[in-house]
Every structure is written in C-alpha cells, then in structure tokens.
Amino acid sequence: MPELPEVENARQVVERALDREIASIDDTDEFVCRPHGPGEIDHALKGGRLTVAHRRGKTMWCDTVTADGDEGPHLGIHLGMGGRIFVTGPSGDAESLYAGGDPHVGGMPKKAGERPDKPEWDRFRMTFADGGELRLFDKRRLGRVRLEPDLDALGPDAAEITRDEFRARVGKGTAPLKARLLDQSVLSGVGNLLADETLWEARMSPSRPAGELTVAELDALRTTLRKATRSAIKKGGVHTGEVIPHRAKDETCPRCGAPMERGTVGGRTTWWCSAEQAE
C-alpha cells in the first residue's frame, strides 16, 4: 500500500496529531524502532509536541518541540510495505482517521476508519495528554520509526521533481526504465504499483534501458507520472490506478484488449500490456 500517494495521505492524517502534548510512547518494538533501544524515543519526546509533518518520497518526519518550547528531535516514520497511520482525537471523540490505501490489504477492518482488531500489529504508539493517540499499524513489521531520519539518500520527490531534474536523473544508464523509477535515490516516492500504472499510461516498456529515452519521451513520462500520482492521492491510493486491477493472470489491457504480460523487472513483479508496451 504505501507509495507516495498513501504516504501523503498518511502525512495529512499525522497533521491531526500536531500541537498535542505527548504523554507517553510505546516504542518497544526493537525491529521497527531500530536502532533505538526501548524507551529511547519515549524519553526524547515525552512532554513535547509534534509541530510540523513533512514528507519526501515515502518518508515522513515531524518537527518537534520539547516541554520547555525548545526545538526537539525530528521523528521519522516510514510505512514500509504495509504500514498505516491511525490518529484519534481527544478521548470521548470517536473520530479515528487513518491513511488511505487499499482497504483489502494489510489486515484492515471492513469499515473505513474502524480500529483494526489486532492490537498486536501496532508497532508504535504515541499517547497524547488529551487521551487520543497516534499509532503505526503494520502487520508485516517492515515499517520504521526513528529519531533524526537520514534523508540524504533520497532523490527529489516524484511529485515535485522539475522537468530538467527528471531528464537528467531518469534518462541515463543501462538499467531498465522501471528499475530507474523505483530507485529512491534517483527520485523518491515511486513504488511497484505506481511504476506499473505510470508506464502503462505512458505506453512504455518497463524493461527498456532508461538511457535510451528521448527528451520528448522523458518529458511525457514525467507528465504521466505527475498525473498518476495526483490522481492516486485524490482517490486514496495507488490501488485506484486504471491498470492495477488488470495485474493478474488471464487479464487483458483495459485499453486495447491485448493480454497482460507478467515478468520480473527491477527485482519486482511487473505487469504490462503485451501490445502497447512491447519493447
């Protein structure tokens, strides 16, 4: 679930947790909260508040202030392969918001907004003095929470990258085009489904060497990527893409009817239209 669009939606949910006093934190999952020891994040943030929620690619982080009003550490949150963010209002307020994404994935309850009935899949919890909480719900446990996340290895955000940056960063090398789009140091935020959706919309072969694209093709690809990304944010996740339901055996291209083809590109399962995206 969590690619750029889901993380942007999650970031907006995290904004509901800003400016509320942090009463306590459960950071005892040592895999998710590594390299911190149990209690370390709790100690660093207890009594303070989150003040701003940022995002670059699939990484989120919050600015914080301490109880005294001084600048606090940054709190990084990554949803990994299947994490979701839940934020509840002050106690008595029944509202529970969570980041979008495919409702059929990740052990989610049937009704949107309902709390998942698997507390053991909560990997991190921040409880506020007003009785509400922020939780990272992550069945697969590949999400991460840490202080002072390192953003240096991330390329420009896929939703913000300029035309010239895109031309220079994506349009080079011998790696398959899809592998290039998935490389978070080239540009950040594109995941497996958004890559398949974008390449399908652009009618480009995922396995074509990235360096072979013309400038016109690169510009068109960037335009398509922005459109697919904006659409996914608006509709609630990358699973709302047009070709996504057709990433399956015996499926056909929703545009031309040709069989969908499956293979591995950039180390990930890849589906493409056998006619329109032929090499």
Next chain:
DNA sequence: AACAATGTTCAGTC
C-alpha cells in the same frame, strides 16, 4: 509447502 506481498538495504559482481 512454496511463493508472493504497494519497501529498503546490503553483499556481491562487473
């Protein structure tokens, strides 16, 4: 049982 799952990272190769 073996495999795949919307992600990242590290070891290994050229």
Next chain:
DNA sequence: GGACTGAACATTGT
C-alpha cells in the same frame, strides 16, 4: 568508485 542485480529482512495470506 559507480552501476547494477539479487538475496535478505519479518510476517501473513494463498
């Protein structure tokens, strides 16, 4: 050193 590939990571569902 850079570019690139594939396995490993933790866990669950099919």
